[in-house]
Amino acid sequence: MKFGEKVRLLRKEKKLSQTELGKLCGLSLRTIRNYEVNGRYPKQREVYTKLADALGCEVNFLLSEEEIVALKAQQGCSSRGIKEAEKLVAKAAALFSGEELNEQAKDGVMKALQNAYWLAKEKRREAQQRTRQADED
Template sequence: MTFAEKFKEERVKKELTQQQVADSLGITRKMITLYEKGTSLPRTREAYKKIADFFGVDVNYLLTEDENFVVQASEKYGARGKKQAQDLVDGISGLFAGGTLSEQDKDAVMKALQDIYWDSKARNVEKYTPKKYKLHLDED
């Protein structure tokens, strides 16, 4: 079940309108519509936490593993990292469409690819970050 499906299910279960949820969360009704259509996702883990608290559910319930991966990439590497992570998830999901892999095997492949993503990002930061910034990063 996707974030969009879970979000809408919780809203309907509580018999709330999109506007009521938007007002309570401090966002626009249009954003609620985008969430429920699956067109947009919250940008940070804190935003997921706020939604989870509002609905009275665990934040991990709202996040699929793929969505969690995209949020982490966004928080760590910004919009570019988010796009790269989403492209990876979308590309791999397309490869799985109509395939014969079991769900467990699909999860294992996705996990392996996510690990490769994180490793390559870490290597790129090490390789391409100028020394003057590395020294500053080490102090933090």
């Protein structure tokens, strides 16, 4: 999900107009519209913080698109893997941006995701070592 789509989705969830969101953040209607419709991005980092505060989400939710772009740039990523990663990031970001979980539960989810990542990475490394050893034999 792109930055502008996230802003629009959260703004509508908060039942705010573009004008109202702009006033909360000290931005013009035109600026909000440019984010949502024209695919523009804030030039100043503090704008992300103002938007996140007004929309009731984490700044990282608004910034997470960059992570997907970096993932796509890496060699060896299948399009299926990229799509699955995009879905996972969008779901996790939505989960963290809402108020369904308290901070302790959010921390638990993050720890579980990190543990799953490191465990999978370790298993992949071990499998690569086994493959190398088999090739040497």
